Amino acid sequence: MSLFTGFSAAPTWMRGEAWRRPDSRVEELFSGAPIVDAVVMAEAAGFDVAFRPDALTLPVDSVGRDPAHLGLDPIVQMAQLAIATRTIGLIATVSATFAEPYAVARQLVSLEHLAPGRIGWNVVTSRSGDTQFSASRPPSSSERWRRAEEFIDVVESLRRGFPADAFVADRDASLLVDIERVRPSDHVGAHFRVAGPLPLPVPSEQALPLMVAGGGEATVSLAGRRADAFFAAAIEAVDAATQRAAIQDAAVAAGRTERPRLLPGLSLLLADTREEAAAIERATYPSDGRRRAVGPHWSVVGTASDAVAAIAARARAGVIDGFIAFPVGSWRSVELLCASVMPRLRELGLVAVTPTAHFRPHEVRSSRTEGTE
Secondary structure, eight states: OOBEEEEEOSOGGGTGGGGGSTTSOGGGGGGTHHHHHHHHHHHHHTOSEEEEOOOSOOOTTTTTTOOTTOSOOHHHHHHHHHHHOSSSEEEEEEETTTSOHHHHHHHHHHHHHHSTTOEEEEEEOOSSOTTTOSSOOOSSHHHHHHHHHHHHHHHHHHHHHSOGGGEEEETTTTEEEOGGGOOOOOEEOSSOEEOOOOSSOOSOOSOOOEEEEOOSHHHHHHHHHHOSEEEEOOSSHHHHHHHHHHHHHHHHHTTOSSOOEEEEEEEEEEOSSHHHHHHHHHHHSOTTTTOOSSTTSEEEEEOHHHHHHHHHHHHHHTOOSEEEEEEOSSHHHHHHIIIIIHHHHHHTTSBOSSOOSSSSSOOOOOOSSOSBO
16 A cells, blocks of 8 residues: 655744754744645645645743744645645644634635635644633543534534535526525534534535544544554654554444555655764754754654654554655755655655645445434
């Protein structure tokens, strides 16, 4: 099976002290232009999707010297990328703990119109953000993920409520929308009351490709039942193997024929020589115990060949289904990832010749909570 490849649509090459490098383009950060250029490069390299992570709290104690949490809103960023790209999938992170399903459904369907067939979402429950919103965080992880699952149901119910064929635009008959085909959600659940419908039709009635992130039992259970992919922190191969087995077992228990893909984060600090990469790591992530290239992810510090070897080893061991790449250290990491790593993976038969914007041939998932409960 070909690896499913994701590229981080965040300015990860600026993090730590790397923003001080002449080629970082940190001055352009809030225009979104560096991200557009990076994702366009990733699209040309054949990445399947661009993935936009998110955090809801600005760490004021570190932001003075590290831009890790700075940047545009993920949905706004994805709208910019939708216009700038043509084939790459676009996956935005959404907090099911603090967002409202009606607003999110409207945003996602709007993105679908800008980039038909290329939109997906990463649903998280957020480790932070309590001080930014009026909504209270459910106290337990399992309750937060129950809320998240209802959130997913409501968004999908809203998407189904205004099908594409309801927008007829028949000038001769003076009929813009066939209201007989439009239906409300009328959802009343444990966490949400949403009437619907949305003010725009959905381009496709197929459920959106869904990724979830985390590592707890509740996350694994939801991934097994509902998700197409699981974004994992798997520093060691054994961590990846354990998490992959867990989500696949959960899918079997749920009676699914399709298995969620395990997509670990992959931090890549690449340079033309190993010595140069090591020097960039020392300069960019001082060994003070706080800033390291590895972060919470699997990490390679070295050349493009080192990255290819590491990815090939895990792929051949059968412990991953793909990866989400986070180029760090310098803009050169972005260039080497796209121009050297991806072509070599394709030559080895580890990456498909034709990328896909979806996690897999997509199965239709029906909502468990459509209508009044």
